[in-house]
Amino acid sequence: MxxxxxxxxxxxxxxxxxxxxxxxxxxxxxxxxxxxxxxxxxxxxxxxxxxxxxxxxxxxxxxxxxxxxxxxxxxxxxxxxxxxxxxxxxxxxxxxxxxxxxxxxxxxxxxxxxxxxxxxxxxxxxxxxxxxxxxxxxxxxxxxxxxxxxxxxxxxxxxxxxxxxxxxxxxxxxxxxxxxxxxxxxxxxxxxxxxxxxxxxxxxxxxxxxxxxxxxxxxxxxxxxxxxxxxxxxxxxxxxxxxxxxxxxxxxxxxxxxxxxxxxxxxxxxxxxxxxxxxxxxxxxxxxxxxxxxxxxxxxxxxxxxxxxxxxxxxxxxxxxxxxxxxxxxxxxxxxxxxxxxxxxxxxxxxxxxxxxxxxxxxxxxxxxxxxxxxxxxxxxxxxxxxxxxxxxxxxxxxxxxxxxxxDTDPLTGLLNRRAFLNQAIGRPGEQLLLIIDLDHFKRVNETLGHDGGDEVLRVFARMLRTSLPAGTLVARIGGEEFAVLTPTDQPIEPETVLARLRQMRMPFDIKVTASIGTCRGMLTSEVEWKALYRVADAALFDAKSAGRDRVRHAFREAA
Incomplete structure (x- = not known):
């Protein structure tokens, strides 16, 4: 003009x-x-x-x-x-x-x-x-x-x-x-x-x-x-x-x-x-x-x-x-x-x-x-x-x-932060599948590679999640080495596939990094339902850690 x-x-x-x-x-x-x-x-x-x-x-x-x-x-x-x-x-x-x-x-x-x-x-x-x-x-x-x-x-x-x-x-x-x-x-x-x-x-x-x-x-x-x-x-x-x-x-x-x-x-x-x-x-x-x-x-x-x-x-x-x-x-x-x-x-x-x-x-x-x-x-x-x-x-x-x-973004990994993840997750229609992923022995990784090396491991893992998961999937870093993945149940994600890809990823100094995953299905129409769903998925994650890490545990029950 x-x-x-x-x-x-x-x-x-x-x-x-x-x-x-x-x-x-x-x-x-x-x-x-x-x-x-x-x-x-x-x-x-x-x-x-x-x-x-x-x-x-x-x-x-x-x-x-x-x-x-x-x-x-x-x-x-x-x-x-x-x-x-x-x-x-x-x-x-x-x-x-x-x-x-x-x-x-x-x-x-x-x-x-x-x-x-x-x-x-x-x-x-x-x-x-x-x-x-x-x-x-x-x-x-x-x-x-x-x-x-x-x-x-x-x-x-x-x-x-x-x-x-x-x-x-x-x-x-x-x-x-x-x-x-x-x-x-x-x-x-x-x-x-x-x-x-x-x-x-x-x-x-x-x-x-x-x-x-x-x-x-x-x-x-x-x-x-x-x-x-x-x-x-x-x-x-x-x-x-x-x-x-x-x-x-x-x-x-x-x-x-x-x-x-x-x-x-x-x-x-x-x-x-x-x-x-x-x-x-x-x-x-x-x-x-x-x-x-x-x-x-x-x-x-x-x-x-x-x-x-x-x-x-x-x-x-x-x-x-x-x-x-x-x-x-x-x-x-x-x-x-x-x-x-x-x-x-x-x-x-x-x-x-x-x-x-x-x-x-x-x-x-x-x-x-x-x-x-x-x-x-x-x-x-x-x-x-x-x-x-x-x-x-x-x-x-x-x-x-x-x-x-x-x-809305985690500055280290470029993924959603916890606040942005919850803003987009709560209120999604239909049944949802929540994956809580935690990297195994990450404290040892930091001690071995230093904090800069540990940060690079987090970035590599975040990049793998961002590129391998289907479009429309919410991926966020919600803690130090803890990540959340949310997808509708009609577009399921195989957690074992995520673990397999992680094992194959080349990490700094060729260090081997594994993760444990806890999953749960349920509705996410309110903050109350989110807390219930997260609590069950987090318990499943604890079971995976207790069973030896580098594995998946499913919670086969609705969040209430």
Whole structure:
């Protein structure tokens, strides 16, 4: 079962690698050529028709995020291309927090065409990859330049980012590539959830449920952050979708920590590390919820807090892996690989949010790819842990069987001991034949050969009994040199044959060993009947010893 899971996961991982191998322009969703954008703060009462013809008024050197929140005008470089029926032009932008977005297009015939968003913001314009795509109206004249009016920009990352001019074919190709990537990830996630839920139904390991929760939240985050949520719910405002992104991302981080705590051995999270992980998990989900509730009026504060929670998550993983290494955790290597990509992307996102690194579509969307890798490799870790648990179970069963054998077996001869013999003998149905066998002059054998030699004689005799008596016969060593044999009377044993074989056995130092046997027939349905049967057979054995040894005496009476 585990081997099959590993093969499925490797196939899924190979598919993910193939999906990641699509051309870079398709992966990013940024089809077409980049456009340089300059910005100007809206001071109110500004005429867009005049501004679009005065690009020199716009700031092209200052980093956009340094200008602070507010409403802005943003103008593109000169384009000088025509939007045609066979090759319509689109402009593609990154989705950012803003209250409204209007686009003004200046054509070579000095005509300006404008379009603006409604209360939903850019939600109707969202494409897969959370890319805002605006179609440029087709006219006979070339497009000179574009100008946007951005209302209520929080400007935490920028005002207009990632602007690119693309043709309709390029946009369609980018959307198809992104659809293939997201569909592959969704199929992988659903397969992992179903398979691990099926395993949980059979194995009932709690970490499997936490893993499914983590993947389900990651799938929900991908559905929202990819822009698919805007397609499924067209009336949803884009800013609300962004708030949902942070809520789900924080919950995913918390679920990942919960999964890590349940997956590793308890000793890894002992002490302060467990308390720190709990605090970070609560902070991530709590700040995500706080972001969802308060972003419309306190977005800068909650965005900074969310970035700090990602930094705290990165910090938590380092001592977690260090302690797992110190304690020689069986799952360290797979978990380190699984968490490598998320920690790297968390660090990159934090650096980007703090404006140490420039904005990038790759960084902005790296969480999905990193968590996909984490989900796949964590499934391998789950499969590996199930394998170890199965091996531990098999070893425990084997040890238990061995312990039972040791508890029921005479350690010297390998025959049943007295306790095990009685457990199996008492309650046997039908009339039974009991043989009590005692080796003659065994004290003299020990004095002649020593105790090691005497032990070897006992082992040789026990081996002869075990191999020569019929299947189903109970054979036990019940005393020092005393043995018991029990068989149903309808499968009789000839005691004289046992003595004859003993005489023929080659013993250590060719010493001659004989035995005396006492027999008795009777029922063995209770301990009382056993004591009576044994007493009569033991008396017969005494008669055989008294008559000169190396012989058999039968007690021809029922045990009562």
């Amino acid at each position: 585990v081997g099959g899971l590993i093969r499925i996961l490797l196939a899924c991982f190979a598919g993910a690698v193939l999906l990641c191998g699509v051309p870079a322009h398709a992966q990013t969703g940024f089809a077409g050529q980049p456009l340089r954008v300059c910005v100007l703060r809206d001071t109110g009462g500004m005429d867009p028709a005049a501004l679009i013809r005065q690009p020199g008024r716009f700031d092209c050197t200052t980093d956009q995020h340094r200008l602070g929140p507010g409403s802005y005008w943003a103008i593109s470089q000169d384009i000088d291309q025509r939007s045609r029926s066979r090759a319509p032009l689109n402009v593609r932008l990154a989705s950012l927090w803003q209250q409204g977005l209007a686009l003004h297009v200046l054509y070579a015939d000095d005509k300006i065409v404008s379009q603006s968003t409604d209360a939903r913001g850019v939600a109707p314009l969202i494409q897969l990859g959370a890319i805002v795509e605006q179609s440029l109206p087709r006219r006979q004249a070339n497009v000179v330049r574009l100008m946007w009016h951005v209302e209520g920009a929080t400007n935490m990352r920028g005002i207009v980012l990632g602007a690119r001019l693309s043709t309709g074919a390029q946009s369609e190709h980018a959307n198809l590539a992104m659809a293939a990537l997201y569909a592959g990830f969704a199929g992988l996630s659903i397969a992992l959830i179903i398979y691990n839920l099926a395993l949980w139904g059979a194995l009932r390991h709690r970490f499997q449920l936490y893993y499914c929760l983590m993947v389900a939240l990651l799938l929900a985050y991908t559905f929202s952050s990819s822009g698919a949520l805007a397609w499924a719910w067209p009336e949803l405002a884009n800013n609300t979708r962004l708030r949902i992104n942070f809520l789900l991302l924080g919950s995913t981080g918390t679920a990942a920590l919960i999964f890590a705590r349940s997956f590793f051995e308890e000793r890894v999270f002992a002490g302060w590390l467990g308390r720190y992980a709990t605090a970070v998990g609560c902070a991530m989900s709590g700040i995500g919820l706080f972001y969802f509730l308060t972003a419309p009026f306190a977005i800068h504060a909650v965005d900074t807090a969310f970035t700090c929670s990602f930094v705290a998550l990165s910090i938590a993983v380092v001592p977690m892996l260090w302690r797992a290494w110190r304690l020689r955790s069986n799952y360290l290597w797979l978990f380190a690989i699984a968490w490598g990509a998320p920690i790297l992307t968390a660090a990159l996102r934090a650096l980007s949010n703090l404006h140490i690194l420039p904005w990038s579509f790759w960084i902005d969307n790296s969480t999905i790819l990193a968590m996909m890798i984490e989900a796949v490799v964590s499934s391998l870790a789950v499969a590996y842990r199930i394998k170890l648990l199965r091996d531990e179970r098999d070893d425990a069963i084997e040890r238990e069987v061995m312990m039972r054998r040791l508890a």
